[in-house]
Amino acid sequence: MSASPIAATPEPPYYAVIFTNARTDGERGYGAMAEKMVQLAAQQPGFLGVESVRGADGAGITVSYWDSELAITKWKQHAEHQVAQRLGREIWYADFALRVAKVERASRLVNAQGATA
Amino acid sequence: MSASPIAATPEPPYYAVIFTNARTDGERGYGAMAEKMVQLAAQQPGFLGVESVRGADGAGITVSYWDSELAITKWKQHAEHQVAQRLGREIWYADFALRVAKVERASRLVNAQGATA
Numbered sequence: 001m002s003a004s005p006i007a008a009t010p011e012p013p014y015y016a017v018i019f020t021n022a023r024t025d026g027e028r029g030y031g032a033m034a035e036k037m038v039q040l041a042a043q044q045p046g047f048l049g050v051e052s053v054r055g056a057d058g059a060g061i062t063v064s065y066w067d068s069e070l071a072i073t074k075w076k077q078h079a080e081h082q083v084a085q086r087l088g089r090e091i092w093y094a095d096f097a098l099r100v101a102k103v104e105r106a107s108r109l110v111n112a113q114g115a116t117a
Numbered sequence: 118m119s120a121s122p123i124a125a126t127p128e129p130p131y132y133a134v135i136f137t138n139a140r141t142d143g144e145r146g147y148g149a150m151a152e153k154m155v156q157l158a159a160q161q162p163g164f165l166g167v168e169s170v171r172g173a174d175g176a177g178i179t180v181s182y183w184d185s186e187l188a189i190t191k192w193k194q195h196a197e198h199q200v201a202q203r204l205g206r207e208i209w210y211a212d213f214a215l216r217v218a219k220v221e222r223a224s225r226l227v228n229a230q231g232a233t234a
Contacts, residue, residue: 005176
């Protein structure tokens, strides 16, 4: 296994942005922009963490966590992120859904012996 | 691309269960149980859809959608699902986080020309 895919979020409540997507064919600069956006998001006020997985078939789910709806709105409006969003709609994504949700409770597997917190 | 990875959910509000995990090494019956649980979940009252992606490094995100917190609680308590949960904690998962969230708003890319709904 590589590093844990799980974001170290605080106790709820907080917000999640669930971004499920299908990539178009071809790289076309996607990987570099995706990495840049994760780094930029992590610098924004209210950012709590991000989890991201892409499958071999091109399907991906990225969940970012934020301390408020205002933080999500401000990140959506960030100038560099706006450019990435436009390119995403026009070039990189064949399909996507974006859902904003309020996390109400959370649990975590603490170890491999079956304990949960 | 394969079939769309995106669940056809209704207008918000509804609930999401965000299950982020890291697999242990080895198959050990995981794939068959995962498929069985998706099929069984889809038969439960209040189930709205599921999205699931696993990366080459063993990290996975599965988001299931439900019409109420009660539906989530009942699915958690389902006898066959309880068996799967126990095996998950003991055998299949090196780490996981499970978050229950209320989806408040959603948008969708309608086509590859940049329109969103």
